[in-house]
Amino acid sequence: MAVPKQEKLHTKLLSGMVTVYPFPSGLPATYKSTLFSVNAESSSVPIYNAGNNSWGQPVSYGSFDMTGPVTVTITPSFPFTSFKLLPQSLGITGIKSGSTISFTLSSPANVSLVLDNNYQGRVLHLFAQAPEAGIPTSSDPNVIYYAPGYYDLSAQPPIQPTSSQTLYIAGGAVIRGRIKISNASNVTVRGRGILVNDYDAASDNIALAAEMVSNSTIRDIIVNRNTGSWTSSMWGCSNLNVINYKAVSPRFASTDGFNITSSHDITFDSAFIHSADDAIAIKGMSDQPPAASLPIYNIVYKNAQLWADANNAIGIGAETRASRFENITFNNIDILYNFDDKNHPDVLPDRSAINIFSLHGTFFKDIFFENIRVENAKRLINLHMDETFYFGALTGNWTTFPGNMQNIQYRNITSSSGGSNQIKLQGWNDSHRIEGVSFENILINGSYLTQFSDSRLAINRFANGIKIIQPGGTKKGDSYKASEDFSTVQGKRYWYYRGWKAGVGNYSMTWNPDGSNHWRGNYSWDAIWLDGGTLFMHPDNNVQALLEWQAPKSGTIRISGRVKKGSTGGGDGVNVSIWKNNVMIWPSGGSWQTINYNDATGFAHDVTIPVSFEDIISFRVDARANTGWDTTNWEPEITYQ
Known part of the structure; x- marks a missing residue:
C-alpha cells in the first residue's frame, strides 16, 4: 500500500498554534457537513456529518x-437566536456577533454547540486536542499505517x-470499515x-x-457509527486502556x-460520546x-463527556449475566444530554442519566458515582431490579439465583436539569434487595437533597440501609422506629405484623378486616x-401478638424503647419479650418480663x-391467665450502629 505524506495545516500566532487535518481526497460529500463554518485562529476546520439524530436532524463534528x-469562531449556515x-463546567460563554459565535480556549477541550436550546436539533461537537506524541513510523513492520486519505474497506473483513501490533490512523485519514x-x-x-x-455486516457487526x-490501548480516534448497532465494545478483556x-x-x-x-481491569479516560x-x-x-459467568470488576471511567439521545448516559445492565459487578467507579463526568x-417518552420506568438495571440474580457491590454534572436529562438516578426490559425484548430470572446490590455510593452529583430528577430505588423481593446506598451532596437545581x-x-420496601448526606449533616436511613414506620402494608420498612399460637406457629395478620384500622389476627x-x-x-388466649422486623443488611443494631400497659383498668397484666430468630435476647435472664395490669x-x-x-x-x-385489659403500648426503635 502506498503511503502518501501526512497532510497538516498549521497556524501559528502569538496566542498559540493550531493544527488542522484537511478533508481527504475522494471523500464522498455525504460525510461532509455544510451546516457550520469553523475557524481555529485563521485555520478552517473541516466539519464532518455524522448522520441524523433520533429526530431527523444532522449532527456535525x-x-x-x-x-x-x-x-474559535463558528458560523452556522442557518438562522438562530x-x-x-x-459543558457548563468549562465556563465558556462566547460572544454572538451577527451570525458568528466566537470564544477562546485556553487549553484543549471538547466543546459542543447547542442552538436555541434545541438539544434535538442541529448540534456541533468540536474536539480541540493536544498535539500527538510518539507517532509511529509507517516503515515499522509492527505498524499497520493509514496515512491521510479515504479508504473504503466496506467490502472487506x-x-x-494482532498481538504486539499498532494500528495507526493518521489525522486526515477516513476509513469506511471496521x-x-x-x-x-x-x-x-x-x-x-x-x-x-x-453499513451492516453479515457478522461482527460492530x-x-x-x-x-x-x-492493550485504544486512544484518540473518532468513531462514527451511522447504522443501528453498537459503535464499539469489548468482551472478555482485561487491562485495556481507552484514552x-x-x-x-x-x-x-x-x-x-x-x-x-x-x-475487568478496564480504564476509560477523557472519552466523548454522542450516541x-x-x-x-x-x-x-x-x-x-x-x-458460572465471567465476573466484571475493577472498572474506572473518568473525565468524560456523555450525550445519549436514548436510554442511559451511564448504564450498568440491563444484560447482567455475570457472577458479580464489583469495584466500579465513575468520576468527573459531564452528562450533556x-x-x-x-x-415512548416518559413511559419506560428504567431510563435515567445514571442507571443500574439488573435482570438476573447476580451481585453488585462497591459501585461509586462521584463528581458527576447532569445538564439536561429526565430521570436522574435509577437502581432497578426487574424481570423484563423494553416491553419484554429482554427477560431475566430471579427465581433460582441469589443476588443483591450493596454499597452503591453517589457523591457530589449536581443536576441543572429541568427534567423530573427522580431518584428511584426498586429492589425485587426479600431475597434480592438493594442495601447500603448513600447519597452525599446531591445538588438539584441549587438545592441539596x-x-x-x-x-x-421513589424507594420501594426492598431498598434499605439508605443514607442522605449533605453539607449540613446526615439524615439516616438506617434507623427504624415502629410507630413512625407503621404501615398498612406488610414488610414496609421491614416491619411485619404477625401472631403465634402453639401447635399452629407463626401467621400473618390481615389489615382492617372490620373497619377498625387494625392489623387483626386469626382469633378474637x-x-x-x-x-x-x-x-x-393485644394478645389472645394462648396467642401471642408479634411485631417483627427483618434485618435488611448485616451489622450491629441497637434495640431501644419502652413497653408498658396501655389499658390499666383491670385484668392480670401481660408477659413481654424480645427475640432474635429463636433466641430470647431480652430480658437477659431467659424469663419473660411481666408487666402488671x-x-x-x-x-x-x-x-446492642x-x-x-x-x-x-x-x-x-x-x-x-386472661386477656382482659391486655392492650400494651410498645415503642421499639432499631438503629444500625
Missing part, C-alpha cells in the same frame, strides 16, 4: 490540535491487528483519524470490537458508545447462569394498631446485638 490559547457552549481485535495482547489502536461505519484482549476516544453515533437506535462486557442508546454500558453478556426514548420525604425519591383479640401516633399490641410506666430496654441479613427481631406480647 470536527477536530483540531492546539497549544496555547486559541480563538441563542446558543450554549457545553475488519482490520485485525476494526476487530481478537485473542491478542499488547495491541495499540491510535491516531487522529476517523473510522466511519454506515465498528470497533475487542474480544479477549489484554494489556481520548470519541464516538459520534446519533443514529437511532442501539448505537451504544463503547460497551464494557464481561471484562442514540447507552453512551456507556457495562454488561454481563454470557449465555451461562450468573454464577440524556433523553429516554423518542418513541436533604429528606427522605423529598417527592423526587389478637391485634396490632396505631392510635394517635402510639403503637399498641396497672403499670403505665413499664420497662425500658436497650440491647449483631445481626445478619434477614435475621428476625421479634417483639412479643403474651396474655397471662
